[in-house]
Amino acid sequence: MKKIAVVLAAVMVFVLAGAVCAQDVISIGHTVSLTGGASMWGQSEARALDMLAKKINDAGGVLGKKIEFVRYDNRNDGVEAVNVARRLVSDGVVAVIGPAQSGNSIASAPVFERGKIPMVVTTATNPYVTIDQRSGKVRPYAFRPCFIDPFQGTVAARFAVTDLGAKKGAILYDVGSDYGQWLAKYFEEAFVEKGGTIVAKEAFRTDELDYRAQLGKIKELTPDVIFIPTSQKEAAMAAKQARDLGIEAVLLGTDNWGSPDLIELGGSAIDGGYFVNLADLADPDIQDFVAEYKA
Known part of the structure; x- marks a missing residue:
């Protein structure tokens, strides 16, 4: 859960940097595997993000605006992940969380880069999520909080x-x-x-x-x-x-x-x-959130 909180915090950096839209709601894209081979992972990720967003909104939101997720199921499929990325660019979200899987993230990164929309992946650990494999250059709109x-x-x-x-x-x-x-x-x-x-x-x-x-x-x-x-x-x-x-x-x-x-x-x-894991599930700093998630 801690890594999900870190991801949402990273997205807030872009929002606070001036990417907020004029409406009363901040729309953040979420590309996630709600079905397919990674559905258990995706469903838990979606639930954790919704819980964190509710906490933020209940506390007054960000800059007085509520957070909402524009969420699409990429089905843990590279082709569908690209389709979802294009939809999110068209929707005009300020930033995107996901995908969680390396293959889906690698496929999606060029779409978000062309749309100049920051993509903050959750657990995609392949080096080429944030580096263009052909040019060797760092992707300026791809970010992650996890190891590689x-x-x-x-x-x-x-x-x-x-x-x-x-x-x-x-x-x-x-x-x-x-x-x-x-x-x-x-x-x-x-x-x-x-x-x-x-x-x-x-x-x-x-x-x-x-x-x-x-x-x-x-x-x-x-x-x-x-x-x-x-x-x-x-x-x-x-x-x-x-x-x-x-x-x-x-x-x-x-x-x-x-x-x-x-x-x-x-x-x-x-x-x-x-x-090998990204976070210690016994970490005392996340126990309140874990208990709330299990409730």
Whole structure:
């Protein structure tokens, strides 16, 4: 929840800098995956933002104006994310929150840049969200409060080798996801650099939920750890299938795992796993908000 508050605070910077429209309402765009493979994440994000906006509005708003979200479902689809971006530019919002996913953010960034509308993503961690991959230049209208994938991929690999003593690693990732592809790359590079060996690198396609064929190949190579940079739903399914196959390797994940949904979906199959996260859910500074969110 804390990262959502940070994102909304970042958007307020643009509003206070003079981007406020003449009406009595400040319209902020929100491109979010309310349906599709990332719907659990998107729905919780929308709820958290609405709660924070209500607090701001109840306290008098910003410069005496109420905040409203112009929200569209991008369905966790790159093409639809671009369509949503175009609609938000046409709607004349002062700034945009989202998308949360790297692929959707990379696809949307040029649209908002042409419209000169600041895009503040929530959890999109790929470096090319804020950097044009072709030119290497920083995108002037793309912002984020979170870390980037080279960092979390390296942290996960270093933890595996240094803290867990892993010598052999395997990777199970979504070949259709910028997030999964790049994190697999960064983890592999760091794991090898630290002295480990990647014995298997198995891919699946977006929204595929049966990984038994890939996991069967991984099992034969007896890795110490399996790195799974996916959503909570995919990670939970992979964990269950891995344990059903008798795989005892430690499961490692990324910030996408950082939700109670992972435990609800994966149950005991997740026990003993580790993941890199953007925020500490036990942080005392966010407990009031967490309690309100759960109420």
